[in-house]
Amino acid sequence: MRLPFSKPYRAFAEFDGMSDAECRMYVDRAFIHRPWLTSRVPLVLGLAMLVAWPLLVLGVMEFVPGVHDVVPLPRSADGKAIFLVITTVLVAVAVPLLVRDLGIYLGLKDEVHRARCRKCRQSLLGVPIQTIGADPDPAKQFIRCPECGRKFVLMELGLTPRDLVPFEQRGVPSDFGKKRPDSTWRR
Numbered sequence: 181m182r183l184p185f186s187k188p189y190r191a192f193a194e195f196d197g198m199s200d201a202e203c204r205m206y207v208d209r210a211f212i213h214r215p216w217l218t219s220r221v222p223l224v225l226g227l228a229m230l231v232a233w234p235l236l237v238l239g240v241m242e243f244v245p246g247v248h249d250v251v252p253l254p255r256s257a258d259g260k261a262i263f264l265v266i267t268t269v270l271v272a273v274a275v276p277l278l279v280r281d282l283g284i285y286l287g288l289k290d291e292v293h294r295a296r297c298r299k300c301r302q303s304l305l306g307v308p309i310q311t312i313g314a315d316p317d318p319a320k321q322f323i324r325c326p327e328c329g330r331k332f333v334l335m336e337l338g339l340t341p342r343d344l345v346p347f348e349q350r351g352v353p354s355d356f357g358k359k360r361p362d363s364t365w366r367r
């Protein structure tokens with residue numbers, strides 16, 4: 181498993197062919213689809229750590245005999261105060277960031293596997309869309325699960341036709357919109 185720190189999407193081989201800008205769009209979607217793990221829980225945890233961490237450290241310093249022999253903790257009152265402030269800030273920042281990253285990771289995993297049958301969890305990637313009439317109305321676009329045969333309205337699944345394209349094929353070619361040097365019309 182890869183452990184990227186600034187670009188969580190690089191943990192997924194499915195995102196390899198995509199630009200950072202496009203990947204960030206999926207990170208944004210992860211924030212929208214998993215608001216608890218990506219924003220609310222980290223915020224609450226950060227605030228809780230501001231109270232819980234100093235209490236824990238003070239408790240350990242006061243009531244655990246022999247802790248000073250194992251961990252080099254300051255003994256003077258000033259030293260204890262500085263140690264408490266620094267570690268509290270570090271913990272109150274680091275813990276929420278770790279939880280948020282976990283939320284982003286799980287959210288990206290959802291995005292990669294979003295196109296699944298609601299009934300049997302079969303992947304719907306690459307399954308052709310059936311449309312009623314020539315009208316491109318999303319409410320008239322259907323998809324039939326190749327495994328269980330259940331028919332879904334695409335809109336009800338919260339999917340767009342693009343979601344049914346395998347991730348590796350969703351990227352835009354690097355020469356998109358540019359003049360191709362050896363195009364046939366010149367000859």
Ligand SMILES: [Zn+2]
Pocket residue numbers: 297298299300301302325326327328329330
């Ligand atoms: Zn199914």
